[in-house]
Amino acid sequence: MPARFALASALAVGVVSALFVFLVARAWRKPNVVIVSLGAVRADTLGAWTRPDVFPSAEPVAPTLAHLCEVGVCFTQAYSNHPATRAAAATLLTGGLAAEHGVRGPLDGLRPTQRQLAELFASSGYDTGAVVGSYELDPIFGFRGFAEYDARFDEPIVGWGTDPVPVPSLRFFDRGWQRSARLNKLERNARKPDPMTTDSALGFAARHRARPFFLWVHYFAASPVWPAEGPPTPSVPLYVERVREADRELKRLLRGFVDLGLDRSTWFVVHGDTGFALLEHNDFGPGTSLYEPAVRVPLVVVPPRAELQKLGGRKVSTPVSLLDVAPTVVDCVGLPVQVAWRASGLGSWVGCRAESPPRGDALPLETYGLATAAASKEVRLPSGVAMRIGERCRAVRWQQWKYIVREPYPLLDIPAPAQVPPELAARLRRHEVYNLAADADERNNLAGQRPQVEQQLHAALEFVLPAEP
Template identity: 30%
Template structure:
């Protein structure tokens, strides 16, 4: 009996010991994770957050999350560019696998599984709000999101819709969260504010006047504070897993680079990463090396959801579940293919807990503990270590390089390139991302000056300082006369000041230097079209399409030229190609309708107009064109409804007023015949156009006569005649004078068959 009691005592003590051991790691996760909020801060260096040791209090709200969460001190982004970094963040895969290596010319392929797709299947409502065009849905990151907010109201880059402040992004997020507070949700919130030009609003601009980059981070933290307060207000804070992460860093002048994208030194790839679990109270700082690709498997593990089939990251929850801040050493991959756009080798490397190896023409090895500035290249003195890490890099590439990764490569649209350049990305020339290494190619370190010069030209172009843009473009050509970039930038600068003859010369040179780039020929086609050389414009667009048959913009421009030349069948073929490539291209469907109507194919035109309006029901000009086609096919009553819709969506749409007045006033046998309404509409249209043009005055006269008000009909007809005479337009005078005589005889105007 005594021994039995003793066993019970020992068993109880054992259970208490196990409970004590488990209590620590169970405590942060004792509450069920109902929601997940993933907050990405674009261009965010870890060392500029106060919880990572920054000298000023930049991030009190993020600090509060870290004080009751898990902070990873050594997190690495695989690439210092927004689109590829977020592709890794949301898929858990490295760039060699998902195939997105830059912001221009890439779209995350639909075959790559994304976290929101996985969580959507698990029953989560999924939504996102992004802060810049670089993450626009057209680039593939919208996969799995039921709502993806990439439409901006208050934009920050001239008249290009490219970026919005964090305040607007926060507003959109809070609206969605409040509407969906009763759902189990995954929300992705992207802030772009720390990106160059570092122009934070007040009071952050004044508080951080000496370091505006830190001011942008402080402003972003303030926005995050609003989100946290809303979660608490809605009683969601203690049931939401909150992750704060940077997509990549910012060089801030280190190694000569002012922003990011070119080099893969720590300033560009070391990022903040913080997990705050529901109920978390005991903070933990993890010194071990982790990566952006670890977010997906960690979230899936915490939710007990199977991760996507291909994931290159690790489940980080083992750190706090096991109560061990250190795990076995690992190496993290990083890359930059930016230098390949200038003909240099890429930068491809690995980071370990202590060392970094970079493979390029002159390879680099740094001891990150003893040489945080990465200024002492150890390759000459430690070739063995360099070889070991080089082998690690090869092993990572062998495991992750996907045979069909090129599926994520697409031909960029010229407008997309322009928007990305306005965000500071040099863009416009493609990367050589084949992972081929040529020891005879230039080292990226030797090409930095040309890269900075290219950025400077973009800044001047965006600022519309075209004189200085051309001066620096000329220097680009002097330094690299056989490189396409300088010639292309010069052509753009010349076109902006309407010196099209010279612009064509430089654009033609760019096309000859890089004949495999469809955009070069498309730009040349646009220039030829501008000066009226449509034969050459057509030839250039066809050359562009021979390289990239799926360039919808080039098909559209070619179709527009054929329409102007009244080559309607060819125009229709072009617009059909646009619709084939982009089935939801409402403007192309409308233009296809116009091309069919011009050929007399009215029923087909009506079908295309209706499809266009199904996509964009607010397009006034499409309602007008549909109404015109319906009138021509003997369906005036339906046509009237579309003319009214056109006016509703565009109150100044004169053509719709004219057609409405005509139908209401002249179709005397129709049930919709309403001369009084015709008079009202004609007067309203005249007020909106400030009495310009004889046509509305003539229609007002017809409406008055139809209503039996012949004195006002005579007055309006005389006004129409006077307007035509003042405009020196004799063509309408005979018809107007005939109507005047009719009205003087107190007879309405009854048209013949139309």
């Protein structure tokens, strides 16, 4: 009898000890990080659109996103530094701009020398995964560090409504071949329906729930689709419906994490990858301008449930950008890495740093969306020779000001593009200056009217985003 009692006692102590170790390990395990990218979702989808020239509505366009903004830390003046899907993702995952990561045009991939966020998490013992909704984010373009990468695409981006024949994703160093391969892919299988993205992301979370993980989820959302011929017909109601569908899938994703019990240990960063012009400045879509509708995006950081009461409900009006995301998540989970980030991050606002928040750095913005053959224009040199050129836009957002420089640029999607002669570049370069506090719609170009301010803005632009040699 005493022996049996001793054995039972030993077993009980063992069970209690194992349970204690399990609970302590669970309590102290590293938190998960989930970054959710919403394709081409504007910042103002957080609220109700009451402008009749846009879309009359008494309800938020994206109610799930609006709810996150109420319970998390919401950055009301967040910017996409490069409003094109692949370039924005490259900035998000490297904390760098095109000069560092190398993504400018539609044929470019990330440089192999640029360390990426998933690699930092993997080297710190995290499971890593990506679920992307667009071919523009196919791993053939150099996205690295993900042990699992769901880049299955079922629907075309160009020629929607056709019966696509799937083709593999191919990468060529020859730009002519790569251009043909890209168009072939876009016309067949280049995007994933948003519900499939949610299913895949929740599947990854369920498989890896026992270990800390880093997961990047990209929804195609409102990213543009094109008919077989010509540009898409501008439709604000269609844009709104696609945002709402993505918002419903975001709700399902978050609900799935609650059901899995992972909301207690997960940091969420939810953001738009680019904005979307809805006929402002006679533009429709993302990627070709740096006006506010094209670059302002929603950005919300939602801490684990235990931190919500302490941190949630904050609204930050200081201008920030996607450059801030990588240093923020590294700070918040305490990765033991040393990286010289371009931006200071959001850690002070979301409780991951003790020092006071930064006052607001000069934010760099850039786009090469008009440096393509399709968007090029013909100009004549003084000799009378005609050539086709593209355009690069650089901008800096500082205090209440935005300063934009438009300058000629070689075409990025053709083999051996002609270089722009310096005298032509000087003749065609244009400047724009806007006081966003008094002119939120950027209608009144103050270039030449405030020379001292313009000089300061130009110096700030050349410091954060210098002209290329």
